[in-house]
Amino acid sequence: MLKGIKLKLYPNHTQQDQLAQMFGNDRFVWNRMLDMMNKRYQNNPDSKFLGKFQLDYLLKPFKKEYPFLKNSDSSSLQIVNEFLIQAWRNFFKDKTGKVGKPRFHSRKYLRQSYTGKSNIKVAGKRYLKVPKLGYIKSSKTDAIKGKIKRYTLSKEATGNYYLALQVELPEAKTLPKTNKQVGIDVGVADLAILSNGVKYQSFNGSYFKNKARVWQRKYSRRRHQAQVLAAQDKNRKALFPRSLDSFNNWQKAQTIKAKYQAKVANQRKDYLHKVTTELVKKYDVIVIEDLKIKNLQQNHHLAKSIANASWRMFRTMLEYKCKWYGKQLIAVDPKNTSRICSNCNYNSGEKTLDIREWTCPKCGVHHDRDINAAVNILKKAQSQVQCF
Ligand SMILES: [Zn+2]
Structure with missing residues (x-):
């Protein structure tokens, strides 16, 4: 391996x-x-x-x-x-x-x-x-x-x-078995919602995020100014026209911007490592939605596109860590996981994203939207669970 x-x-x-x-x-x-x-x-x-x-x-x-x-x-x-x-x-x-x-x-x-x-x-x-x-x-x-x-x-x-x-590496080591299974729903505000009710918040590195944003703006503004000045020199047929590369301040901003962006990315990665390692240690079978089918279309909303990137990394980490430590990862079709009642299987139709909690019209059980979905995700995988 x-x-x-x-x-x-x-x-x-x-x-x-x-x-x-x-x-x-x-x-x-x-x-x-x-x-x-x-x-x-x-x-x-x-x-x-x-x-x-x-x-x-x-x-x-x-x-x-x-x-x-x-x-x-x-x-x-x-x-x-x-x-x-x-x-x-x-x-x-x-x-x-x-x-x-x-x-x-x-x-x-x-x-x-x-x-x-x-x-x-x-x-x-x-x-x-x-x-x-x-x-x-x-x-x-x-x-x-x-x-x-x-x-x-x-x-x-x-x-x-x-x-x-x-x-x-010579040989994968396995982690001790816990005989526990878990279903996981992923979200934007919460990175992962587990079928047992545990929630892992999404990464929030606001200090460096803000710095990165500020320097991104400085970079765009300075680069634009340099472009304008270089174009003016060219139009005026200046004797020694300045090129875009001869302006140092936008290039400096570019380096600082890249530094902060790298910091945010590293922190996010560390956080995902922490969460996925904990999950692989605690559970023998981990069930997730197959995101290829559902959430990964191009998305122009910033929070969602970052969430998409995090989910991809989350899944990749779970994949190799499960393989590595001898645990099982199952990806199921996400169809209907947020529509069906996990208690009586009644399908009460689509629920818009602003509905965070609902009550099943058939059996009367009150649900947290995400936890209910996570339970359904776990249920869907029952036929595929391997015996250890
Ligand atoms: Zn029900």
């Missing part, structure tokens, strides 16, 4: 320069190979398409011609070839016309990265040994247990460096 781990890196100045070069080298190889393939294809559309093996073969003469490529982790250049072949394959395979031809990479991308598969070693509590870079300071390394298969080193728009790893 593969597990993803993300660490923060603290490269020193020399390593930062090396990394800039390594990101650039990957871009260089990608663009060169792509250009060559494009031309080959234009000159002779019937020519046999180059495979990864042929591209890898070209790396050797490439390195002779451009010695700076030797500063890169050599496995990363092979992976560039792999990605490029995959991008072409996706393009050829696609029948819908949505996937475009592979594009050239620009140095202006805010996120820069390279992916490698050589040997990374844990060299201490907060140190790693990375090919070509040597010892590099990182956040805590104790999560890395098992063999590292692949890694991506990146510099994000925030200016921070990260290392994302795929680790092959």
Whole structure:
């Protein structure tokens, strides 16, 4: 089983320069190979398409011609070839016309990265040994247990460096059985409502959320102003017209905005981890609605679109944690779960979202809308529960 781990890196100045070069080298190889393939294809559309093996073969003469490529982790250049072949394959395979031809990479991308598969070693509590870079300071390394298969080193728009790893874990451990089952309804104000009445609030990180909002506004305003000034220079045929990139203040706002947005996203993720781990520990069978059918249409309402993203992550976490710890996750069709009385199964029709509580006209039981739905969700799965 593969597990993803993300660490923060603290490269020193020399390593930062090396990394800039390594990101650039990957871009260089990608663009060169792509250009060559494009031309080959234009000159002779019937020519046999180059495979990864042929591209890898070209790396050797490439390195002779451009010695700076030797500063890169050599496995990363092979992976560039792999990605490029995959991008072409996706393009050829696609029948819908949505996937475009592979594009050239620009140095202006805010996120820069390279992916490698050589040997990374844990060299201490907060140190790693990375090919070509040597010892590099990182956040805590104790999560890395098992063999590292692949890694991506990146510099994000925030200016921070990260290392994302795929680790092959020896064997999943299982959690003790509790003989408990639970149905879960998801919502906007409450993230999760359980069939036993427990409710988990949605994440509320208002401090950083507000900061992110403020800097988003500053960014838009400053960028707009810079655009106006650059356009004026152009119209006046100024001797030295300023370009959009020559205005620093909107770019500064962009970095700060990205920092706060990343903070909010991280906090939300931590919260979802806390809730899902607790659920997997407490229950042997967890039943959720199959959201693919119901809630995931494009939604322009902000709170709902954030809720959608949270539900997706919530489900993904439950999926792999259940697999990981030997629990069962069942997704059921959400049809009628909020219409049927969980006590007598009478269907009293649709209830608009503002109706939070209702009384069954047939058996007279009073229901909390969400808890009733969660009970129905649990009931729907009874035929699928495995015996442990
Ligand atoms: Zn009833």
